[in-house]
Amino acid sequence: MTRTNWCRVLPTGARFTILSPLPVEHVRERLSDAIGPMPTSLFHRHRLPFTGTIRGDSFDMVRTVRGRNSFRPWIRGTIEAAAPGTRLHGTMRLHEAVLAIMATFTVLPSLVFLRLAYEGVRSGHVDRAAPIALAVVLFMLAMTLGGFALESRLALRELAAVVEASHSELR
Numbered sequence: 001m002t003r004t005n006w007c008r009v010l011p012t013g014a015r016f017t018i019l020s021p022l023p024v025e026h027v028r029e030r031l032s033d034a035i036g037p038m039p040t041s042l043f044h045r046h047r048l049p050f051t052g053t054i055r056g057d058s059f060d061m062v063r064t065v066r067g068r069n070s071f072r073p074w075i076r077g078t079i080e081a082a083a084p085g086t087r088l089h090g091t092m093r094l095h096e097a098v099l100a101i102m103a104t105f106t107v108l109p110s111l112v113f114l115r116l117a118y119e120g121v122r123s124g125h126v127d128r129a130a131p132i133a134l135a136v137v138l139f140m141l142a143m144t145l146g147g148f149a150l151e152s153r154l155a156l157r158e159l160a161a162v163v164e165a166s167h168s169e170l171r
């Protein structure tokens with residue numbers, strides 16, 4: 001059973017919990033088998049569901065996809081024993097560089113819109129570029145939040161399948 005609280009799935013960090021009936025050793029082994037090394041080139045891809053590292057009871061990875069997708073969350077988490085099996089918990093975040101680029105492409109049109117709106121109120125004449133700047137801001141926000149939320153949900157589902165989860169939650 002997967003549950004998602006969409007109000008809290010933000011690119012700056014969504015927390016997840018996955019419960020698996022498998023023992024810790026089996027979960028660690030399954031994760032290790034599902035995580036491949038980081039690609040050495042743009043053309044090098046493997047068929048494993050994740051790319052990254054697992055060290056002891058912690059993992060740091062990203063879902064493997066064909067092509068490029070900047071909205072894939074970086075998944076960091078830990079593995080711990082829980083009554084009747086294992087619990088994985090951690091966070092999903094946008095890569096810092098992607099977050100910085102998307103923030104820039106959102107803040108700059110926001111400043112343009114605010115300046116045009118201020119001038120429009122002062123002069124009594126609204127510039128036709130103001131609604132365009134606002135539309136750009138809303139589009140960038142929707143694309144970032146929607147892309148991240150969708151990719152987080154896909155990553156959670158894939159990770160839950162790897163460890164045969166009985167319950168998973170993204171909040």
